[in-house]
Each structure stands twice: as C-alpha cells, then as structure tokens.
Amino acid sequence: NRVSTQWIWNKLLWTSTRCWCLLFRSGSGSTRCSGRVEIYQSNTWGTVCDDNWDLNDSQVVCRQLNCGTALQAPRSARFGAGTGQIWLDNVTCSGNESSLTECQHSGFGSNSCGHGQDAGVICSGEKNLVGSGSTRCSGRVEVYHNNSWGTVCDNGWDVNDAHVVCRQLNCGTALQAPRSAYFGAGTGQIWLDNMGCSWYESSLIECQHSGFGTNYCGHQQDAGVICSGPVRLVGSGSTRCSGRVEFYYGNTWGTVCDNGWDLNDAEVVCRELNCGTALQAPRSAYFGAVGGQIWLDNVTCSGNESSLTQCQHLGFGTYTCGYYQTAGVICSGPIRLVGSGSTPCSGRVEIYHNNSWGTVCDDYWDLNDAAVLCRQLNCGPALQAPRSAHFGAGTGQIWFDNVTCSGNENSLTECQHSAFLSKKCGHDKDAGVICSGEITFR
Structure with missing residues (x-):
C-alpha cells in the first residue's frame, strides 16, 4: 500500500493475518513522538475516539513506538481532526499492554463520536527513566537512538543535565543528579558521555556531549535523575529556587491561587524542591500572570508537609480567583537551619551541594559570617554565632571550613572558605547561627 509522504510511519507490528500499524500524522504540531493516533485496519487508516482516553492508553502507544513515557493524553482533536474511518472507541488500557489493540475497546469500527474527538498522545521522546526503585520522575536515564535504548555515562553529569531531563519529562525541577549506577x-549500548547542559536546553540531545556511542565508561557509571515531580517554579525573574508556583495534574501545568497563601505554604514548596527555607510567599502574580489552568486555591499547610498535595485545599480545579492572583515563593536557596531547638531563624547551618546537604565547620566562625547568613535568610541581624555543635551534631558531609566573611556579602558562598568537602574537623564543631528574627517585606 502506498502511504502519502505527509504521514510518518513509526512502527509496524506484524501478525500472521494483518498489519497493526500506529501512525502520527504530520502537521498540526505533531512530531515523531506526538500527534493524532491512527491505526491501520482492513487496508484503511482510521483514528481513535477520545471517550475515556487517558494517560494509561497513551503510555501503551508511547511504549509501542519506542517514544519513552506518556506525558499527556490530548483529546478533542488537539492535533487536528482526521478524516474517514474511526476505528476505536472507549479504549481502556491498564498501561502495561504491548499494543493498543490488546486494550479493551468497543470493537473495530464501533464508535459514538466524530473526528472532533480524535485522540492524541504526547510522549517524552527518546528518553526514559528506568531501573531499581525508579518512578515516573526518577530513575536511570536511557536514550533511544539508532533503534535501541542506551544509557548515559556520568562523566560530567550534574544537576544542569538532570534539569533538562526533568523538564522534558514534565517532572518539575531536578533535585539530584545521581551517579555511579x-x-x-x-x-x-552507552549512548552519551561528557554531558554539558547549560540548564536551558529543551532536550538532552541539544546539550554538548561526546557524540552518540562515544564514551569512556562502563555501566557502573550510568547516570540518573531525581526530579521534584509535579511542582516547578517559573515566570519573569524566576530562578531555581524562586518563581511562580505551578503544579502538574491531569496532564497539564497549572497555577496556584494566592487566597490564604502564606509562608507555611511556601515552606512546603521550598522543602519539596530542596531549596532551603521559605523567605517570602509573594502574591498577586509577583512573577507574572499567565492564562490557562488554575489547579489549587485556599491552600492551607502547617509547614511540615512533604508535598503541597498533602495540604488542605479546595480540590483540584476548584478556585475563586483570577490569573492575577497567582502564588509564588522565594526560597533561601541551598541553605537551611536545622537541629535540636532550631527555628526558622536559628539553628545548625547546612548547605546543599553536589546533591547532598552538609554542615559548616566552626573554624574562624564569627558574627560576620553569621550576619551574612541571617541577611540571606531575611532573618534580621545576627545575634550569636554558636560553635561546637550548639544545635546538635550533623551527619554526612562537612562542606565548608575556615569561612571568612566581611559581613557585607549577599551569600555565604561569596565568602572566603576552604574548598568544598572539609576533612579537618568533625561534626562536634558544626557551626550555627542565632538571628534576631524574620523581616517581612511590604
């Protein structure tokens, strides 16, 4: 059979009697891994109706086409209306089937819809997260190239590279970039090595690398990602730890309304993103207004929840506000105060570096150093610079030692210090701060 050049063949699955074919029609924004779904039956291409069409159904299509993970299950002819036959309706997949035809459906040619309801898929593309303990937003990174899946070597692998993967998979922000398998x-196959992403690329293959198949490592160096999941910070003037809060639900990113939005709510977001302590909870579209879905309103957190979804709210998609009431956060960044007896403005100083939290040694630690930290956390002037693990001894890495600030720096990392990973002291010398208290900006 002749197929028009405007169609893109993705994969052919042969049986003894017929050809089960899946196709994304080009045009209307389709790509190799996104588009209107069409199947070949009885010598004719036809579409799939979107009744009950969901992410499980899309997952089967994406897997069948070696297109990674399903990100969205567009409905209502998102990629344009097809013509001719509508082959499937009421498709119900568990997500584990190897072919769309294995899923429950109404029967070939039996439908109750028009082409205004043609179903589509948006897949992650030639990228997947797999491995022991993996989830939709964490796992070993694998890339599809030259008809086979392969891993990424961890030489040069960092959080910038991981962030590109997380963004591409609609998984929010990169929290960690795990290495060593x-x-x-x-x-x-090991497809990529020596990755050099700047953070802003839309796909991993846009980043600098050694070339497909060129590597200097074994699978014991396979790279992975741990993403924040369905939360991201975006908007005008946003950074990795500040911006408009957006939440991924129902295959769509949406905003959070600022009714009742306060520092406790922001604290949960900052913790979820490994961004330290919440400094401000901006309201009134501080990072810019945006149209589209509003997912959450009247969010009420105690501040101790591990995820924004654990807080009270009106329900997904239920809101009483407009686009100029979107909520935001400004987090302290890679710094936090913790330990026995700690408060938002006093505690053991810990810094987030190289995918893990670590402490600061108290050699030369004084009030000038504490003053920089208190200012960075919007906690007013420094009152004390406790030493000798005043707030209890930490565990794990000790990142800083011999910190020497003038007191005028904007961040502790701007001060002179010994190289990351100090080996000259133990956790019995962990440094702390006691600040005067929170400063609120009006």
Whole structure:
C-alpha cells in the first residue's frame, strides 16, 4: 500500500493475518513522538475516539513506538481532526499492554463520536527513566537512538543535565543528579558521555556531549535523575529556587491561587524542591500572570508537609480567583537551619551541594559570617554565632571550613572558605547561627 509522504510511519507490528500499524500524522504540531493516533485496519487508516482516553492508553502507544513515557493524553482533536474511518472507541488500557489493540475497546469500527474527538498522545521522546526503585520522575536515564535504548555515562553529569531531563519529562525541577549506577546498571549500548547542559536546553540531545556511542565508561557509571515531580517554579525573574508556583495534574501545568497563601505554604514548596527555607510567599502574580489552568486555591499547610498535595485545599480545579492572583515563593536557596531547638531563624547551618546537604565547620566562625547568613535568610541581624555543635551534631558531609566573611556579602558562598568537602574537623564543631528574627517585606 502506498502511504502519502505527509504521514510518518513509526512502527509496524506484524501478525500472521494483518498489519497493526500506529501512525502520527504530520502537521498540526505533531512530531515523531506526538500527534493524532491512527491505526491501520482492513487496508484503511482510521483514528481513535477520545471517550475515556487517558494517560494509561497513551503510555501503551508511547511504549509501542519506542517514544519513552506518556506525558499527556490530548483529546478533542488537539492535533487536528482526521478524516474517514474511526476505528476505536472507549479504549481502556491498564498501561502495561504491548499494543493498543490488546486494550479493551468497543470493537473495530464501533464508535459514538466524530473526528472532533480524535485522540492524541504526547510522549517524552527518546528518553526514559528506568531501573531499581525508579518512578515516573526518577530513575536511570536511557536514550533511544539508532533503534535501541542506551544509557548515559556520568562523566560530567550534574544537576544542569538532570534539569533538562526533568523538564522534558514534565517532572518539575531536578533535585539530584545521581551517579555511579544509583538506580542499577543498565545493559547494552552507552549512548552519551561528557554531558554539558547549560540548564536551558529543551532536550538532552541539544546539550554538548561526546557524540552518540562515544564514551569512556562502563555501566557502573550510568547516570540518573531525581526530579521534584509535579511542582516547578517559573515566570519573569524566576530562578531555581524562586518563581511562580505551578503544579502538574491531569496532564497539564497549572497555577496556584494566592487566597490564604502564606509562608507555611511556601515552606512546603521550598522543602519539596530542596531549596532551603521559605523567605517570602509573594502574591498577586509577583512573577507574572499567565492564562490557562488554575489547579489549587485556599491552600492551607502547617509547614511540615512533604508535598503541597498533602495540604488542605479546595480540590483540584476548584478556585475563586483570577490569573492575577497567582502564588509564588522565594526560597533561601541551598541553605537551611536545622537541629535540636532550631527555628526558622536559628539553628545548625547546612548547605546543599553536589546533591547532598552538609554542615559548616566552626573554624574562624564569627558574627560576620553569621550576619551574612541571617541577611540571606531575611532573618534580621545576627545575634550569636554558636560553635561546637550548639544545635546538635550533623551527619554526612562537612562542606565548608575556615569561612571568612566581611559581613557585607549577599551569600555565604561569596565568602572566603576552604574548598568544598572539609576533612579537618568533625561534626562536634558544626557551626550555627542565632538571628534576631524574620523581616517581612511590604
């Protein structure tokens, strides 16, 4: 059969009697891994109706086409209305089937809809997260190239590279960039090595790398990602730890209304993103207004929840506000105060570096150093610079030692200090701060 050049063949699955074919029609924004779904039956291409069409159904299509993970299950002819036959309706997949035709449906040619309801898919593309303990937003990174999946070597692998993957998978912000086959060693091809992403690329293959198949490592160096999941910070003037709060739900990113939005709510977001302590909870579209979906309103957190979804709210998609009432956060960034007897403005100083929190040694630690930290946390002037693990001894890494600030720096990292990873002291010398208290900006 002749197929028009405006169609893109993705994969052919042969049986003894017929050809089950999946196709994304080009045009209307389709790509190799996104578009209107069409199947080939009885010598004719036809579409799929969107009744009950969901992410499980899309997942089967994406897997069948080696297109990674399903990100969205567009409905209502998002990629344009097809013509001719509508082959499937009321498709119900568990998500584990190897072919769309294995899912429950109304029967070939039996439908109750028009082409205004043609179903589509948006897949992650040639990228997937797999391995031991993996989830939709964390796992070993694998890339599809030259008809086979392969891993990414961890030489040069960092949070910038991981962030590109997280963004591409609609998984929010990169929290960690695990190395050394953290999610287990893969097999077969190693496709990429020496990644050099700037953070802003839309796809991993846009980043600098050694070239497909050129590598200097084994699978014990397979790279992974741990993403924040369905929360991200975006908007005008946003950074990794400040911006308009957006939440991913129902295959769509949406905003959070600022009714009742306060520092406790912001604290949960900052913790979820490994961004330290909440400094401000901006309202009134501080980081810019945007149209589209509003997912949450009247969010009420105690501040101790591990995820924004654990807080009270009106329900997804229920809101009483407009686009100029979107909520935002400004977090302290990679710094936090913790320990026995700690408060938002006093505690053991810990810094987030190289995917883990670590302490600061108290060698030369004084009031000038504490003053920089208190200012960075919007906690007013420094009152004390406690030493000798005043707030209890930490565990794990000790990142800073011999910190020497003038007191005028904007961040502790701007002060002179010994190289990251100090080996000259123990956690019995962990440094702390006691600040005068929170400063609120009006």
